[in-house]
Amino acid sequence: MDVARLAGVSIAAVSRTFTPGSSISSKLSKKVHKAALQLNYVPNNLARSLITRRTNIVALMLPNLDNQVYSALLSEASLRLQENNTQLLLFTPNDDNDFDRTLQRMLEYQVDAIVIAAASISSRMAALCLGRDVPVVMLGRHLPSLSVHSVRGDAEDGGVKAAQLLLNGGGKRFGIISGSQSFTTMLERKQAILKHLSSSSGIEDVVIADGKLTYEGGYQAALEVMSSAERPDSLFCLTDIMALGAMDAIRHKLNLRIPEDVAVIGFDDIPEAAHESYKLTTVRTPVRQMIHHMMELIALESSEEPPQTIMIDAELILRSSTRSVPSHL
Amino acid sequence: MDVARLAGVSIAAVSRTFTPGSSISSKLSKKVHKAALQLNYVPNNLARSLITRRTNIVALMLPNLDNQVYSALLSEASLRLQENNTQLLLFTPNDDNDFDRTLQRMLEYQVDAIVIAAASISSRMAALCLGRDVPVVMLGRHLPSLSVHSVRGDAEDGGVKAAQLLLNGGGKRFGIISGSQSFTTMLERKQAILKHLSSSSGIEDVVIADGKLTYEGGYQAALEVMSSAERPDSLFCLTDIMALGAMDAIRHKLNLRIPEDVAVIGFDDIPEAAHESYKLTTVRTPVRQMIHHMMELIALESSEEPPQTIMIDAELILRSSTRSVPSHL
DNA sequence: CGTAATATTGTAAAGGCTTACAAAAATGTT
DNA sequence: AACATTTTTGTAAGCCTTTACAATATTACG
Incomplete structure (x- = not known):
């Protein structure tokens, strides 16, 4: 030339x-x-990639950026990948768009790996990726039936720790604000809470409300939960954004005090949770570590490797939305 | 095959x-x-692109995702581009990383267009892109000297509207919390405020503090501004995240009331600004429209087109952090 | 039914690079 | 200085498509 x-x-x-x-x-x-x-x-990277079979591009599928957890994942992943000279190609399916089509498009771009944060993937597609030696790793989600890697926070551990905390705080009546979508993580958190409440204190009656995974959703769901006959004195919010909505509903609409009237705990530890206005106690989603492991899984050459599931321990972030342990304990 | x-x-x-x-x-x-x-x-898109000279990839350079404005831009851009079957390739330079190198890498990927949200670009690189017929559009920033497209909210208009509002609210002593980085947008907002304050009411003394463009930065800067001899009764925060920090500092640290003791106005209208805990009056950054225009500029075929600067009117979002117009007006 | 017009197909070159291989140059060894 | 090594260079094939062009098949029409 x-x-x-x-x-x-x-x-x-x-x-x-x-x-x-x-x-x-x-x-x-x-x-x-x-x-x-x-x-x-x-x-020209195209020509180069055509022959080397490496594009230095990793596809990332994100549900939406409204939830700061996803921003954090995106940001961290982008930073880490760039250190290896590779960039993120972003895919944000809108609801009607089916995932298989998105997956297919990712493959067309010949990406080196596929990372999926939430949302699922059909086993047909998983097989297709496997066949083409494209590692797939799911973030914060897991389908045992699928032979793809996954890394996520230990939802069960998190649920138990949260339950313990609210129990120790003297909670008697419990409420859960959950997401309407059936993400496995949500479900696992809920199950773990319910199970622990039951097994360790014999509590079976828990008010549960489903809402959208947004501030608004949490706000509405809180209103619902808190108006039940036996008003909860302890509230689990399966997601921090929902927790923020719930807190605002409780304080500004219901005029109740947090944590005196009702203790609130969230999941994720998004930046706003630390704001003075909220000081939300929460179970952190370990973004850094998740991405760290993601990088390792992506690097795995042969798709001969059996799919790995990496689970990261839950970490409790104590702030002021929960009662401290009663003194007599 | x-x-x-x-x-x-x-x-x-x-x-x-x-x-x-x-x-x-x-x-x-x-x-x-x-x-x-x-x-x-x-x-195989690579082979296809190699010959068609279209990759269906647009490069996006983002400073960070901490500020929700950028998440919003990213999200909207991704959605709109996908409608045209093209995906975003993300570049998040870390500070030491020089922009020119990033630009160069974008070109290596043979992207169809380059979008830059904040951060600048050297004229050498601008010329390089122009030479290769790769449209460049800057979002929310503008360098008259550079021959690239740009689309942004009208910072001057926004500044004036904000100033008018706080003036009408009966403000007498003013403070500005600005960003330490010298983004043109910040500067323009500040200038516009200062100028309007001066020209319409003869106010020249304004307490200004620079902070990092974060919640923390706003928090600290507010503490600084509010401790000045003549404590402001009206506070401009050049960015919503900073405004949130400022509000929390004012309320929870200084124990002052908003807007009674001090009115606060922000810029951007990030989602949290609407939260019950904040209800921040703000000047919206018109993300949808910006992306809309970005799409048009990207589509422009020939780089023969002269660089366009598209300016979008500021929109005031009235919430509860500012005083309403005194009754005698 | 024969011819003209149109639609469909195949052939082969090209797009910009990497890389196996062989040739040439530089270096080391005795 | 003669040879064995090692390093550097060039040649040419190949990566997987698209597309201009020519060839062939189909359809339309008088």
């Missing part, structure tokens, strides 16, 4: 000067660089 | 069945589809 001609070298030579680790003399390299600069030459 | 062989047709035929609008009989198309399904064939 032109650069080669101008520099008076072979095409292979220019390729080598732009491929770190190739054998090229500094004399040639210098000539090529000069010519490249003169011609505003930029290597 | 294999599909062609299995289907018993030419390579061109399979290409045509996967290229909408090509001339292909339904008989052949059916045969090809069958074979493709059998072989799990997925078209």
Whole structure:
């Protein structure tokens, strides 16, 4: 190509000067660089990828960016990947759009790996990816039936820890604000809470409301839960954004005090949870660690590796939305 | 390739069945589809792009996702682009990373267009992009010297409207919480406020504090501003996240009332601004419209088009952090 | 039914790069 | 200096498509 001609070298030579680790003399390299600069030459990744079978692109499927947890995942993933010279190609399916089609498009782009945060994937597609040696890792979700990697916070552990905390805080009547969508994580958190409440204190009556996974959803669901005959004195919100809505509903609409009248605990630890206005006690979703493991799973060469499920311990972040342990304990 | 062989047709035929609008009989198309399904064939965008010179990828450079404005831009852009079958390739430079290198990498990926939200670009690079016919559009920022497109909210208009509002609310002593980084938007907002305050009411003394563009930054800056000799009764926060921090500092640390003791106005209208806990009056950054125009600018074929600067009127979102107009007006 | 017009198909070149292989140059060894 | 090594370079094939062009099949029409 032109650069080669101008520099008076072979095409292979220019390729080598732009491929770190190739054998090229500094004399040639210098000539090529000069010519490249003169011609505003930029290597063409397409052609390169076509032959090397590596695009340095990882596809990421995100449900939406409204929930800050996803922003955090996205941000962290992007940063870490960039350290390896690879970029994120973003896919945000809108509801009617079926996932299989999105997956298919990812494959068309020949991405090096596929990361799916929430939302699921059909086993047909999982097989397709496997067949093409494209690692798939699910973030914060897990389908045992699927042979793809997954990394997530330990929802059960988190649920238990949350239940313990509210129990220790002297809670007697419990409420749960859950998401209407049936994400496994939500379900697991809920089950764990219910089970622990029952097994450790014999509590069976828990008021549950489902809402959308938004501030508004939490607000409405809180209104619902708190107006039940036996008003809860302890509230689990399966997601921080919902917790924020719930807190605002409780304080500003219902005029109740947190945590005196009702203790609130959330899940995720989004940035707002730390705001002075909320100071929400929550079970953290370990974004850094999740992405760290994601990177490892992506790097796994052969798809011969059996699918791994990595589970990260829950970490309780204590703030002021829950009662501290009564003194007599 | 294999599909062609299995289907018993030419390579061109399979290409045509996967290229909408090509001339292909339904008989052949059916045969090809069958074979493709059998072989799990997925078209290779790389090869296609190499020849068509279109990747259906748009590069987006974002400073960080902490600020929800950027999440919103990202989200909206991704959604709109997907409607045109194109995906976002994300670049999040970390500070030490120089922008020119990032730009260069974008070009290597042969992206169809480059969108830059905040952060700047050297004129050398602008020229390079122009030379390769890659449209560049800057979001929310503008450098007159650069020949790239830009679309942004009218910061001046916004500043004036904000100033008017706080003035009408009976403000006498004013404070501004600004960002330490020198984004043009910040500067323009500040200038506009200062100018309007001065020209319409002869106010020259304004307490200004710079902070990081974060909740924390706003919190600290508010503490600083509010402890000045003449404590402001009206506070401009050049960014909503900073405004949230400021509000929390004012209420929970300083124990002052909003808006009675001090009126607060922000810029951007991020989702949290609408939360019951804040109810922040703010000047909206018109994300939808910005992306809408971005799409148009990207579509512009020839880079012969002169660079356009699209300015969108500011919209005041009235909530409860500002005083309403005194009755005697 | 024969010819003209149109639609469908195949052939082969091209797109910009990497890389196996062979040839040439530089370096080391005795 | 003669040879064995090692390093550098060039040649050419190949990665998977699209597409101009020519060839063939189909349809329309008098």
